[in-house]
Amino acid sequence: MNTPPLRDYERTVHFADTDAAGVVYFAHLLRFCHEAYEEALAQLGVDLRQFFSNAGLMVPITEAQVRFLQPLYCGDRLRVTIDPQRLDSSRFQLTYTLYNARGDRVAIAHTQHICLQEQQRVPIPEPLSRWVKSAPEDASDRED
Amino acid sequence: MNTPPLRDYERTVHFADTDAAGVVYFAHLLRFCHEAYEEALAQLGVDLRQFFSNAGLMVPITEAQVRFLQPLYCGDRLRVTIDPQRLDSSRFQLTYTLYNARGDRVAIAHTQHICLQEQQRVPIPEPLSRWVKSAPEDASDRED
Amino acid sequence: MNTPPLRDYERTVHFADTDAAGVVYFAHLLRFCHEAYEEALAQLGVDLRQFFSNAGLMVPITEAQVRFLQPLYCGDRLRVTIDPQRLDSSRFQLTYTLYNARGDRVAIAHTQHICLQEQQRVPIPEPLSRWVKSAPEDASDRED
Amino acid sequence: MNTPPLRDYERTVHFADTDAAGVVYFAHLLRFCHEAYEEALAQLGVDLRQFFSNAGLMVPITEAQVRFLQPLYCGDRLRVTIDPQRLDSSRFQLTYTLYNARGDRVAIAHTQHICLQEQQRVPIPEPLSRWVKSAPEDASDRED
Numbered sequence: 001m002n003t004p005p006l007r008d009y010e011r012t013v014h015f016a017d018t019d020a021a022g023v024v025y026f027a028h029l030l031r032f033c034h035e036a037y038e039e040a041l042a043q044l045g046v047d048l049r050q051f052f053s054n055a056g057l058m059v060p061i062t063e064a065q066v067r068f069l070q071p072l073y074c075g076d077r078l079r080v081t082i083d084p085q086r087l088d089s090s091r092f093q094l095t096y097t098l099y100n101a102r103g104d105r106v107a108i109a110h111t112q113h114i115c116l117q118e119q120q121r122v123p124i125p126e127p128l129s130r131w132v133k134s135a136p137e138d139a140s141d142r143e144d
Numbered sequence: 145m146n147t148p149p150l151r152d153y154e155r156t157v158h159f160a161d162t163d164a165a166g167v168v169y170f171a172h173l174l175r176f177c178h179e180a181y182e183e184a185l186a187q188l189g190v191d192l193r194q195f196f197s198n199a200g201l202m203v204p205i206t207e208a209q210v211r212f213l214q215p216l217y218c219g220d221r222l223r224v225t226i227d228p229q230r231l232d233s234s235r236f237q238l239t240y241t242l243y244n245a246r247g248d249r250v251a252i253a254h255t256q257h258i259c260l261q262e263q264q265r266v267p268i269p270e271p272l273s274r275w276v277k278s279a280p281e282d283a284s285d286r287e288d
Numbered sequence: 289m290n291t292p293p294l295r296d297y298e299r300t301v302h303f304a305d306t307d308a309a310g311v312v313y314f315a316h317l318l319r320f321c322h323e324a325y326e327e328a329l330a331q332l333g334v335d336l337r338q339f340f341s342n343a344g345l346m347v348p349i350t351e352a353q354v355r356f357l358q359p360l361y362c363g364d365r366l367r368v369t370i371d372p373q374r375l376d377s378s379r380f381q382l383t384y385t386l387y388n389a390r391g392d393r394v395a396i397a398h399t400q401h402i403c404l405q406e407q408q409r410v411p412i413p414e415p416l417s418r419w420v421k422s423a424p425e426d427a428s429d430r431e432d
Numbered sequence: 433m434n435t436p437p438l439r440d441y442e443r444t445v446h447f448a449d450t451d452a453a454g455v456v457y458f459a460h461l462l463r464f465c466h467e468a469y470e471e472a473l474a475q476l477g478v479d480l481r482q483f484f485s486n487a488g489l490m491v492p493i494t495e496a497q498v499r500f501l502q503p504l505y506c507g508d509r510l511r512v513t514i515d516p517q518r519l520d521s522s523r524f525q526l527t528y529t530l531y532n533a534r535g536d537r538v539a540i541a542h543t544q545h546i547c548l549q550e551q552q553r554v555p556i557p558e559p560l561s562r563w564v565k566s567a568p569e570d571a572s573d574r575e576d
Contacts, residue, residue, distance in 0.1 A: 011443075015470055015484045016315070016463045018308035020362050022198035022485060025304055026205045026255075027174035031448045034171065038447055038507070048507030052447045053454060054166035054342075061170045065209040074308050075470070075480030111170075155299075159326055159340045160319045160459070162452035164506050166341060169448055175304045182303055182363070192363030196303045197310060198486075218452050219326070219336030310486035314493045314543075315462035322459065342454035349458045353497040399458075 006043045006131075009036035009080040013072050023071040030064055033096040033109050036080035044127040057125060058116045062091075066109035070100065077101040084132040090114055090121040092132040150187045150226070150275075153180035157220040167215035174208055177240040177253050180224035188271040201269060202260045206235075210253035214244065221245040228276040234258055234265040236276040294331045294370070294419075297324035301364040311359040318352055321384040321397050324368035332415040345413060346404045350379075354397035358388065365389040372420040378402055378409040380420040438475045438563075441468035441512040445504050455503035462496055465528040465541050468512035476559040489557060490548045494523075498541035502532065509533040516564040522546055522553040524564040 011032070019025040038048055051059075072078065083095040091114045098107040115122050124132060155176070163169040182192055195203075216222065227239040235258045242251040259266050268276060299320070307313040326336055339347075360366065371383040379402045386395040403410050412420060443464070451457040470480055483491075504510065515527040523546045530539040547554050556564060 012471070012474075014463070014467050015307055015480070016313055016466060018484070019303055020193075020196050020198070020306035020308070020310045021202065021204075021303075022308045023204075026208060027171045027178065027304070030171035030174070031446070034448060035446050039444070042444075042507065048447070049164075049505040052164050052450070052506045054164070058165065060165075060167075060215070061212060063209070063211045064170060065207070067207045068205060071204070073481040074484045075474065156327070156330075158319070158323050159336070159451055159453075160322060160457055162340070163447055164450035164452070164454045165447075166452045171448070175302070178304060179302050183300070186300075186363065192303070193361040196306070196362045217337040218340045219330065308481075308484050308486070309490065309492075311492075314496060315459045315466065318459035318462070337452075340452050342452070346453065348453075348455075348503070349500060351497070351499045352458060353495070355495045356493060359492070 006040050006082070009039045009082075011035065011078055013074055013076040013078060015074050017072075018074050023073060026066075026068060029066050029068065029072075029098065029107050030109060030111075032078060032080060032098060033066070033094075033111065036082055036096060037094060037111070040082055040084075040131070041128075044131055046127065056117065057122070059113050059128075060116065061111045062114050063112040064109070066107055068107050070104060070106040072100065072106055078106070086124070086132045087112065089123050090116075092124060092128070150184050153183045153224040153226075155179065155222055157216050157218055157222060159218050161216075162218050167217060170210075170212060173210050173212065173216075173242065173251050174253060174255075176222060176224060176242060177210070177238075177255065180226055180240060181238060181255070184226055184228075184275070185272075188275055190271065200261065201266070203257050203272075204260065205255045206258050207256040208253070210251055212251050214248060214250040216244065216250055222250070230268065230273075230276045231256065233267050234260075236268060236272070294328050297327045297368040297370075299323065299366055301360050301362055301366060303362050305360075306362050311361060314354075314356060317354050317356065317360075317386065317395050318397060318399075320366060320368060320386060321354070321382075321399065324370055324384060325382060325399070328370055328372075328419070329416075332419055334415065344405065345410070347401050347416075348404065349399045350402050351400040352397070354395055356395050358392055358394040360388065360394055366394070374412070374417075374420045375400065377411050378404075380412060380416070438472050438514070441471045441514075443467065443510055445506055445508040445510060447506050449504075450506050455505060458498075458500060461498050461500065461504075461530065461539050462541060462543075464510060464512060464530060465496075465498070465526075465543065468514055468528060469526060469543070472514055472516075472563070473560075476563055478559065488549065489554070491545050491560075492548065493543045494546050495544040496541070498539055500539050502536060502538040504532065504538055510538070518556065518561075518564045519544065521555050522548075524556060524560070 017024045017028045079099045081097045085093045093112045096109040100106050115124050161168045161172045223243045225241045229237045231237055237256045240253040244250050259268050305312045305316045367387045369385045373381045381400045384397045388394050403412050449456045449460045511531045513529045517525045525544045528541045532538050547556050
């Protein structure tokens, strides 16, 4: 009945992700989060090329936030978990936790998304809808 | 007596800033903000190569947030204003407003920064300290 | 009669352009070149959003090369000149020279482009055609 | 006796890699190549954080070239092989072939590297030296 939980996203920090301070450039953390979102969509069976094109359904990000807890270095192994949460019939929020190889949290982040078709709000479509529904009940009273 | 206000940062949206949805990739908005921060520092007389190295004073970003109001396209002309605000003796927040060529706000964002030396908090140094002091008094009761 | 030469492209090296070795990440030099190409097109009156979309005429890059002569650092001021050259009726090459603030050449690069419509070669359209025609005659015996 | 061949590098094309033309931004192909180089180094036992810092041995890229054979789209699965080749006692070249999921070549590229210590040429150190030695003899008459 229930879909199995999605695998976490893992990747190595590349040299291109770093900056002259020797660590990952701050805004790239949100890129890692988006990569995890893409992998979750792929696991849900979404065609990424179609989904992230400029035709049909658009799901733009309306807000993004990230808190940096520990620096990340070139070669570090990163794991990203996503906690999806429905906000209303056309909007959802993804909360990301990023861990290093020792299991320390290195960052937490969230993005908010809205489903649009021809610039009008539309309901969150399948399979996204099923995914964000899978958020635990008590997630609803969390304030971020 | 008072330092003159800093010039706003302006730049054109490049093709490399866009994604397959035809607009600027969301996380790059924070890059535009950081570029504006760099230009403000340069106007204050800061040596950027030294400031953004991995030696001596470090001013890492501890939190970043951005709200997306309108999409940006390749070739769009962008203007970024910064409102600096002292949070405590070693921490400050920069609030960015991004405008397109028509003067519409396309995004608002903020970053929080902490001043560290050998991983210990240190007071905000000059000329940063003078800059963040220049925040209007009533900024202190703003909640973001 | 003759169109005046285009202005060179100038920009500052941003923190996001650097890597953990403290200098500009190698592949970003080609991004600077493309920015210069975009500014040249804008000066020629091209609508960048339309030109760099996925509809109608496509002018993909078929080859790119860059030689690195000197490192670039955060805050460095960069100037890029472009020498356009027609290769055949549908193909052209842009040769870029990148200078630092002291006037030293820091890199030379080129990109080759092909004009396609519905995946078929088409003649280089105006105003690009006029621009690449303006290459000096002796450019033809230059090695690439 | 012989070290086993290194595993190829594989990764998925991310949304952040694409541009408004709907395909991967040209210069990012070189980033994929560098990621493959990093993974090869990691397999050779190199500490990436140390290797790609601004201290001690520096191995800057002196030239890079890429030929684009087929476009790449968000979600495409990519495989990169590296053919290393010693150029002289302190210089080596890496030749990359990029394949899509169907096994088609989508790009070929190369980078040239020089080993420097305090801005003086030094011999290619282990384990890099062993790796680039492993290039087949007949690689020497390959044109670049």
